Amino acid sequence: MMIGLIGKANVGKSTFFNAATELAVASANYPFTTIQPNVGVAFARVKCVCREFGVQDNPIHSMCVDGNRFIPVKIVDVAGLVPGAHTGKGLGNKFLDDARQADALIHVVDASGSTDSNGRPVPAGTGDPIYDVAFVEEEFDLWMASIVGRDWAKTARETESQGQKLEQMLAKRLSGLSISEPLVAAAIQASGLGMKKPVAWTEEDILAFCKMLRARAKPFVIAANKADLPTAEANIEKMRAAGLYVVPCASEAEALLRKASKKGVLHYLPGDGSFEVRPNVSLSPPQQKALDIVKALIEKYGSTGVQEVVNVACFKLLRLIAVYPVEDEFKLSDKKGNVLPDVRLLPVGSNAKDLAGTVHADLAKGFLYAVDARTKQRIGADHVLKDGDVIKIVSASSRG
Ligand SMILES: Nc1nc2c(ncn2[C@@H]2O[C@H](COP(=O)(O)OP(=O)(O)OP(=O)(O)O)[C@@H](O)[C@H]2O)c(=O)[nH]1
Ligand SMILES: [Mg+2]
Structure with a gap:
C-alpha cells in the first residue's frame, strides 16, 4: 500500500x-x-x-x-x-x-x-483552491484517458474479434497503475457503458469511464x-x-x-x-x-x-485494519520476548493466511492454523481478521 x-x-x-x-x-x-x-x-x-x-x-x-x-x-x-x-x-x-x-x-x-x-x-x-481541486482532478482523468484511448479503434476491433472481455483489455492497459479487473468492470457499469460496444465508444465515453475509474481506484x-x-x-x-x-x-x-x-x-x-x-x-x-x-x-x-x-x-480511503502478529499468544511476544513486536496494516477482509503472507511468504505457504490471542481460539486460513486482532500463526515452515 x-x-x-x-x-x-x-x-x-x-x-x-x-x-x-x-x-x-x-x-x-x-x-x-x-x-x-x-x-x-x-x-x-x-x-x-x-x-x-x-x-x-x-x-x-x-x-x-x-x-x-x-x-x-x-x-x-x-x-x-x-x-x-x-x-x-x-x-x-x-x-x-x-x-x-x-x-x-x-x-x-x-x-x-x-x-x-x-x-x-x-x-x-x-x-482559487476550488479551481485548483478541479483542474488537478481533470488532469488526472485526462492522463488516464490518454492511456486508455491510445489506438482505441484498433484495440476495440481486436477485442471484439477475439472475443476478449472489455474489462480484461482495459485492466491490461492500466496495469501500470495497479488497477484490478473488478474495479475496471465496476467503472464500466457506473459510467453506463456496459451495453455499448467498445468500437462505438467516443472520446467522451473514455473520459467518463476514466472519471469513474479514478474515483474507485485512486480515492x-x-x-x-x-x-x-x-x-x-x-x-x-x-x-x-x-x-x-x-x-x-x-x-x-x-x-x-x-x-x-x-x-x-x-x-x-x-x-x-x-x-x-x-x-x-x-x-x-x-x-x-x-x-x-x-x-x-x-x-x-x-x-x-x-x-x-x-x-x-x-482508514477511510484504503479501509485498512491494524493486526498484530505474535509468536506467543500468552505473552503476546515474538521468540525473542519482544511484546507486540509488530503491527500490520491490511485491507479490510484480509484473512489469517493473508497476514501470514505479509510476515513471510513461507509462513503462508506452510500455514496450518492461527490462534486469536484475545479468545485463545484456533482460527483457519480463511478466517477474516478484525481491526486490533492479535494473531499467532502456526505454520509447517515455522516449526523448530
Ligand atoms: N504558511 C504556510 N506555508 C507553507 C505551508 N506548507 C508549505 N508552505 C510553503 O509553501 C511553499 C511551497 O512548499 P513546498 O513544500 O516546496 O511545495 P510543493 O507543493 O512541494 O512544491 P513543488 O514540488 O514545487 O510542486 C514553501 O515556501 C513553503 O514554505 C504551510 O503549512 N503554511
Ligand atoms: Mg515538492
Whole structure:
C-alpha cells in the first residue's frame, strides 16, 4: 500500500511529506528497504492494544508512545502539476508517473490562495483552491484517458474479434497503475457503458469511464494546506460548501512541532490537539512567538491536520485494519520476548493466511492454523481478521 501526495505546484506537498515522515523515535526498523528518493515512510496513528491487554510492549517494527501506536506506511511525494500537465506543460507527466504507484491520494491544496494556477506566488486570498481541486482532478482523468484511448479503434476491433472481455483489455492497459479487473468492470457499469460496444465508444465515453475509474481506484482526501494563513478559513468554508471533503492542514506547523519534539523541547505526538514545552527548557522570544501561533492554530482546528489526513487515507480511503502478529499468544511476544513486536496494516477482509503472507511468504505457504490471542481460539486460513486482532500463526515452515 502506498499513499501519493498530489497537487498543484508550490502548495506544500514536500513540506507535508517532510512533516509526515519525521518521527521522534529513532529506533524504528521499518520493513521497507529499497526506497526511491521521493518515497518515504509516514505513520498511521492508532490506539495500541497494549493497554487493553495490560502489557508493556516493546515494538521493533513500529512504535508505541503512551498507548499510541504509529504504524509505517509508504508515502510518495509527487511532482507538482499545472493546467495542461497531461500535454506536457510544467513537469508534464512526471507527476503522473509518480502517482501511478499510489493506492490512495492526498490532494494537497493551497487553501490560503497565495499561489496562482501555475503555482506562482500571488497575494494571499487571490488564488482559487476550488479551481485548483478541479483542474488537478481533470488532469488526472485526462492522463488516464490518454492511456486508455491510445489506438482505441484498433484495440476495440481486436477485442471484439477475439472475443476478449472489455474489462480484461482495459485492466491490461492500466496495469501500470495497479488497477484490478473488478474495479475496471465496476467503472464500466457506473459510467453506463456496459451495453455499448467498445468500437462505438467516443472520446467522451473514455473520459467518463476514466472519471469513474479514478474515483474507485485512486480515492483521495483534500489536505487544505497553509491553514495557518488568515485567508485560508474562508476558502475552507467555500470548499466545504462546494461539497468537498477537506481536512484543514498546516504542514509547516507540524514540521516545527515534530522537530521541536525530536530535540526534546516539547512533548507532542503527531495528531495531538495540544503540546507542552518540557519543564527545564527556556525558549527565546521568537521561538515562544512561533509556538504561540502554532498553539492558537491547533486550538482552532483541533490539530495541525497532517496526522488526520494520513489516517483518513489509511482508514477511510484504503479501509485498512491494524493486526498484530505474535509468536506467543500468552505473552503476546515474538521468540525473542519482544511484546507486540509488530503491527500490520491490511485491507479490510484480509484473512489469517493473508497476514501470514505479509510476515513471510513461507509462513503462508506452510500455514496450518492461527490462534486469536484475545479468545485463545484456533482460527483457519480463511478466517477474516478484525481491526486490533492479535494473531499467532502456526505454520509447517515455522516449526523448530
Ligand atoms: N504558511 C504556510 N506555508 C507553507 C505551508 N506548507 C508549505 N508552505 C510553503 O509553501 C511553499 C511551497 O512548499 P513546498 O513544500 O516546496 O511545495 P510543493 O507543493 O512541494 O512544491 P513543488 O514540488 O514545487 O510542486 C514553501 O515556501 C513553503 O514554505 C504551510 O503549512 N503554511
Ligand atoms: Mg515538492
